[in-house]
Amino acid sequence: MRGRLGAAAGVYLGAGLVLAALPLFGLLHVEASAVVAGLGFFVAGIASVRAFRQGERLGPVLRRHLGLLAIPWAILTGTLLWRPNCDYAAGFGFYVLFAVPSVGLGVALAYALTGWRLRWPRAAFVGLGLLAALLPVAYDLGLHPQLYTYNHVWGGVLGPIYDEELAVRPGLFAFRGMTVLWMLVLLGMGAWRRGARKGRVRVVVAGLSLALGYAFAEPLGIHTSYARIESVLDAEVAAPGFVIHYDADAMPEAEASALRDELAYRYAWLDDRLGVAPSEPIHVYVYPDAETRGALIGSRRTSVTPVWLARPQLHMLREALTPDALGHELAHVFSREFGMPLLRASPAVGLVEGLAVALEPPDGFPSPAQQVAAALRLQSADLGALEAGPAEAVAGAMDPLGFWTGRGAVSYLTTGAFAGWLLDRYGADALRRVYATADFAGVYGRDVRSLAREWEADLAALPPSPEAEVLAVWRFSQPSLFERRCPHHVPPEVRWTREAQRAEAGGDALAAVRAYENALDADSTYLPALIGWSRRTILTTDRAGAPIRRLRAYVRPDSLPDAVHLTALGDAYRLAGDSACAASAYRDALAAMPVWADAGRALVLLRPHLSQAGLEALLAAGSAAERAARLGERAEPVAAVFAAWSWREAGEPVRAYEALARWSGPAGLGLDANEAAHVEREALAWRADFALRARRYAEALAAAVEARGHMAEAGAEGAVRRLDDVIAQAQWHLRRP
Numbered sequence: 001m002r003g004r005l006g007a008a009a010g011v012y013l014g015a016g017l018v019l020a021a022l023p024l025f026g027l028l029h030v031e032a033s034a035v036v037a038g039l040g041f042f043v044a045g046i047a048s049v050r051a052f053r054q055g056e057r058l059g060p061v062l063r064r065h066l067g068l069l070a071i072p073w074a075i076l077t078g079t080l081l082w083r084p085n086c087d088y089a090a091g092f093g094f095y096v097l098f099a100v101p102s103v104g105l106g107v108a109l110a111y112a113l114t115g116w117r118l119r120w121p122r123a124a125f126v127g128l129g130l131l132a133a134l135l136p137v138a139y140d141l142g143l144h145p146q147l148y149t150y151n152h153v154w155g156g157v158l159g160p161i162y163d164e165e166l167a168v169r170p171g172l173f174a175f176r177g178m179t180v181l182w183m184l185v186l187l188g189m190g191a192w193r194r195g196a197r198k199g200r201v202r203v204v205v206a207g208l209s210l211a212l213g214y215a216f217a218e219p220l221g222i223h224t225s226y227a228r229i230e231s232v233l234d235a236e237v238a239a240p241g242f243v244i245h246y247d248a249d250a251m252p253e254a255e256a257s258a259l260r261d262e263l264a265y266r267y268a269w270l271d272d273r274l275g276v277a278p279s280e281p282i283h284v285y286v287y288p289d290a291e292t293r294g295a296l297i298g299s300r301r302t303s304v305t306p307v308w309l310a311r312p313q314l315h316m317l318r319e320a321l322t323p324d325a326l327g328h329e330l331a332h333v334f335s336r337e338f339g340m341p342l343l344r345a346s347p348a349v350g351l352v353e354g355l356a357v358a359l360e361p362p363d364g365f366p367s368p369a370q371q372v373a374a375a376l377r378l379q380s381a382d383l384g385a386l387e388a389g390p391a392e393a394v395a396g397a398m399d400p401l402g403f404w405t406g407r408g409a410v411s412y413l414t415t416g417a418f419a420g421w422l423l424d425r426y427g428a429d430a431l432r433r434v435y436a437t438a439d440f441a442g443v444y445g446r447d448v449r450s451l452a453r454e455w456e457a458d459l460a461a462l463p464p465s466p467e468a469e470v471l472a473v474w475r476f477s478q479p480s481l482f483e484r485r486c487p488h489h490v491p492p493e494v495r496w497t498r499e500a501q502r503a504e505a506g507g508d509a510l511a512a513v514r515a516y517e518n519a520l521d522a523d524s525t526y527l528p529a530l531i532g533w534s535r536r537t538i539l540t541t542d543r544a545g546a547p548i549r550r551l552r553a554y555v556r557p558d559s560l561p562d563a564v565h566l567t568a569l570g571d572a573y574r575l576a577g578d579s580a581c582a583a584s585a586y587r588d589a590l591a592a593m594p595v596w597a598d599a600g601r602a603l604v605l606l607r608p609h610l611s612q613a614g615l616e617a618l619l620a621a622g623s624a625a626e627r628a629a630r631l632g633e634r635a636e637p638v639a640a641v642f643a644a645w646s647w648r649e650a651g652e653p654v655r656a657y658e659a660l661a662r663w664s665g666p667a668g669l670g671l672d673a674n675e676a677a678h679v680e681r682e683a684l685a686w687r688a689d690f691a692l693r694a695r696r697y698a699e700a701l702a703a704a705v706e707a708r709g710h711m712a713e714a715g716a717e718g719a720v721r722r723l724d725d726v727i728a729q730a731q732w733h734l735r736r737p
Helices: 002-020 030-053 058-068 070-081 088-115 121-143 170-193 198-215 226-232 253-274 290-297 323-338 349-358 368-375 384-388 390-396 400-405 408-426 428-437 440-444 448-460 466-476 492-505 509-522 527-541 545-553 563-575 579-592 598-609 612-619 624-632 637-649 653-661 673-693 697-714 717-735
Strands: 149-151 155-157 235-239 242-246 282-287 313-317
Touching (some): 002 030, 002 058, 030 070, 030 088, 030 155, 058 070, 121 149, 155 170, 235 253, 242 253, 253 282, 253 428, 282 290, 290 313, 323 428, 349 428, 408 428, 408 466, 428 440, 440 448, 492 509, 492 527, 527 545, 579 598, 612 624, 637 673, 653 673, 673 697, 673 717
Parallel strands (some): 282 313
Antiparallel strands (some): 235 242
16 A cells, blocks of 8 residues: 555656646646646546555545645645745635546546456546546537636636636536536445445436536536527627627627628738638627626637637637737638648647738738847847747747747747748748648748748848837747746736726726725736826816825836826826926826837827816716717817727727817927827828728728828838728728629
């Protein structure tokens, strides 16, 4: 017995030490808990087979193996000495929820198999365990539109690894309860085979409970069907090639119609670019908020397109429906047409995401190629995998481990720039073939490193872009999930701030103040909470002294000025009636803005020209539509600009366009020549964008052509590319019958 106990303890000790050395897995949380649960099932079960065959009683065997779970728990707790765990209590809860039932199930299965006196009980145990570990995953993820899976052997996956906040759904607890029921069924079978009459009763009672659990798996939250999603997203817009599902209470019909037209253009563009189109209509699921999305499919914010499912589909948050994000996910749907069988994706992960990035519509920023090229001139910066050079970063990102453990910006932008280069240089047919096989040598006659070195040489020849260099330094230095201090942890100040923002949107200013105060109690330096508290305190109490003092005393952790903070300080001074200090704060905000924040710069330039009453209307609690209506009632011209942006946020593109059309321009505001020219350029671009969303295609085309000329003169390359996309889309719609 000591030998068997020592062997099991050795396995746990070795596994714990390996986990402790790994990023993400080396702290007590959901990932490590799933590994220990799966390992514990097999360790406990295999060891228990021998113990039961030698006549040992159930109780001591079960207690012994549950006790052995203390070894990996102690090791993963010990990593607190060098690896912070900001959510240890939740991690401990996952450990108990995952590991304890799985070990109990392993012992129970061994007890049942030895009761049947099988010839090879260990082989039967391993076979049944592997089936239980793998088949439900295929059933859950292969037949359901969900991104979570619960498992009796190893606990489960709660959602995409990139989700910062895990979706802990009620179905997880219901499912682990069913794991316990399975344990009782197996223990009852083992007792029955050993001659205990009560075993039959236990099998029947626990078995009936299990049957009920599986019958009501969807209401319990164990599975999610298309019908369940479509009962929540109960409004529908159909068009050739698409069916859009959305919540009519959260998304106005005008916004859904604009989305339909945007999708129609992106569909035609991708069809032309790739030479292939989906064979079935694409179902587009638009979720009103992260909570609804997490409850339904297990992914709160990460946009994931499950290309492996039979139905072409994509799932997105309403707030994430930007042209670039929409184009990215739609490209995934198209690429499934030439992916490998069954999975409908590429064996090279870098091509899966790289192709989607390459086919994204321009977002107004420097292109992926420009940003990666900038890294060649920034060798001293913290660039992650790019420090070895773009070619090596691309080669490393082709395998799953290299892609997913790397920094997101590095993996996505390098593979995106590389895939775009392949598409432009060698054409769509070659890219479709290499996507399906990852056989670069067979398709292009050279391996991926050789191709990537040629691509890197072309990057080096691109003209320098100061804007791309500034953006690259910031993007490529962002840590990956595996580098973060506390993965999956959402601090209390963030949760309280979200609650405050929901209260503000609902018009409950006092509840928002209380929630912001709770956030600041958790972290007095959390800027979104400080700004929200200052705004709400001034407007609800008519006292500006304390908010101004706190805003003036705020210092960013990296000691760099923050444009959002300085703009809020300017607003506070305005609400206090101090125009001179407000003007100074707004000037500081303009100086602190990054070079690519052209639209934000124009709005800050216009902000001082709102009257104090107009600023109060802009900042008052309420929904975006209520804010737009308040601003629309103002006679002052600049209020129309902010009303237009508020209508856009509210999902009313026609009202947004009509509000902006009422503004006559920056003349008479007292701006200097450069400031006025900048505002005029941006306003033309806004007019083009708003007209496009409002389906006023002739007006969008005229405004975009004019804005493009001004942007080209100003050297704003990113804006020029974005306007070229608006022009092409407007022309396409005007040509349609």
